[in-house]
Amino acid sequence: MAAGLERDGRKFHIVTPLLESMALSKAAGTKVYMKLENVQPTGSFKIRGIGYFCQEAAKKGCKHFVCSTGGSAGFATAYTAKKLGIPATIIVPMSTSQVTVRKLEEHGAEVEVFGKVWDDAYVKALTLAKTDGWVSVHPFDHPLIWKGHASIVRELKDSLGCRPGAIVLAVGGGGLLAGVVAGLQEAGWQDVPIIAVETKGADSFNAAVRAGRLVTLPDITSVAKCLGAKTVSARALQCASECQVISQLVEDMEAVQAVEQFLDDERLLVQPACGASLALLYTGCIQQLQREGHLNRDLDSIVLIVCGGSSIQMAGLQALKTQLGMK
Incomplete structure (x- = not known):
C-alpha cells in the first residue's frame, strides 16, 4: 500500500476548508480566514x-x-x-x-x-x-513531519492566491511552526509574520525565544496539555531567526473562554491548545500588536490555523471550566 502513496502522504490527510469567519474578523478588526485542520480524519493537523x-x-x-x-x-x-x-x-x-x-x-x-x-x-x-x-x-x-505539515501553506496559496497579512497558530513542541515556516519558504512568503501562541504554564517556546536558547520548563501547569512539551524543539527556535515569528502568551482561562465562544460562533468544538490561538483574536491582541508596530496597521487578512479538536468533548470542556473556577 505504501508504494502507491503520494509524496506528502495525501492518502491520509485531506485538503481542509479555508473559510472566512465573521465573528473572528470583527474581533480582530480585519478579515480572518480559518484553516479548519480540526476536520482532518483524525481531528488535527x-x-x-x-x-x-x-x-x-x-x-x-x-x-x-x-x-x-x-x-x-x-x-x-x-x-x-x-x-x-x-x-x-x-x-x-x-x-x-x-x-x-x-x-x-x-x-x-x-x-x-x-x-x-x-x-x-x-x-x-x-x-x-x-x-x-x-x-x-x-x-x-x-524533518519529514515538518515537510508533511508544510502542505498547509501549499493549500493556502492555492486557495488565497495571494499572501495573507499574518498567520496565527498555536505552538507546543514546535512541529506546526516548523512546518508552516518550511511552507512559507517554499512559497516565497518568508515575509509573512507568524504569531505563535502558547498558554502560560506550557510556554517553552516563549521561554526559549526570550532566553535565546532552549529552556526546559520545570513542569507543565497549563490545562492545554497538547501544548505540553517542557522543551520546544531546536528547529522551532531556529525558525524564529529565519522568519518574523511573534511569540505571544494567553491565560488558561482565556483559552477555555475562547473555546466556548468559538463553539457559539462557528459551531465547532476545539481543544484548549487551539483555544490559545483563538484567544489571541478574541482578546484584542491583534490590535495591540498593530499599535506596538509588530504588525502592519493596514493588515488586510489573517489566516488562523484551527489546529484541532481530537481530545475534547462537552464533558471535558465543563470539567476544565470547573477546574478554573469559571461559571
Missing part, C-alpha cells in the same frame, strides 16, 4: 506530518510504530498505522483522559500509560523503539 513520516518508514520496512503523545499525535499514528496494516503502540502520560485512551484503542492501537508529562512518555517510547523493526514516531520533531 498532525495527520499531515505523521502520515508522511509513517508512509516513509513503511517503505523502509517498519514493523511496529511507537508514539509518545498526549492525544493528537497518537490519533494520527494509530490511524495511519491501521491504514498501512502495521501495529502501533501509543505511550500517553498520566494526564491523558480516559476518553482519549479509549478512543486511541478504538483506532486499533495498544495504549500504555507512563509518566506524569509527555517528556516522560517520550523516554519510554524511545526505549521500546530499540526493539528490532520498531520505529519511534516523534509528535513534532522530525
Whole structure:
C-alpha cells in the first residue's frame, strides 16, 4: 500500500476548508480566514506530518510504530498505522483522559500509560523503539513531519492566491511552526509574520525565544496539555531567526473562554491548545500588536490555523471550566 502513496502522504490527510469567519474578523478588526485542520480524519493537523513520516518508514520496512503523545499525535499514528496494516503502540502520560485512551484503542492501537508529562512518555517510547523493526514516531520533531505539515501553506496559496497579512497558530513542541515556516519558504512568503501562541504554564517556546536558547520548563501547569512539551524543539527556535515569528502568551482561562465562544460562533468544538490561538483574536491582541508596530496597521487578512479538536468533548470542556473556577 505504501508504494502507491503520494509524496506528502495525501492518502491520509485531506485538503481542509479555508473559510472566512465573521465573528473572528470583527474581533480582530480585519478579515480572518480559518484553516479548519480540526476536520482532518483524525481531528488535527498532525495527520499531515505523521502520515508522511509513517508512509516513509513503511517503505523502509517498519514493523511496529511507537508514539509518545498526549492525544493528537497518537490519533494520527494509530490511524495511519491501521491504514498501512502495521501495529502501533501509543505511550500517553498520566494526564491523558480516559476518553482519549479509549478512543486511541478504538483506532486499533495498544495504549500504555507512563509518566506524569509527555517528556516522560517520550523516554519510554524511545526505549521500546530499540526493539528490532520498531520505529519511534516523534509528535513534532522530525524533518519529514515538518515537510508533511508544510502542505498547509501549499493549500493556502492555492486557495488565497495571494499572501495573507499574518498567520496565527498555536505552538507546543514546535512541529506546526516548523512546518508552516518550511511552507512559507517554499512559497516565497518568508515575509509573512507568524504569531505563535502558547498558554502560560506550557510556554517553552516563549521561554526559549526570550532566553535565546532552549529552556526546559520545570513542569507543565497549563490545562492545554497538547501544548505540553517542557522543551520546544531546536528547529522551532531556529525558525524564529529565519522568519518574523511573534511569540505571544494567553491565560488558561482565556483559552477555555475562547473555546466556548468559538463553539457559539462557528459551531465547532476545539481543544484548549487551539483555544490559545483563538484567544489571541478574541482578546484584542491583534490590535495591540498593530499599535506596538509588530504588525502592519493596514493588515488586510489573517489566516488562523484551527489546529484541532481530537481530545475534547462537552464533558471535558465543563470539567476544565470547573477546574478554573469559571461559571
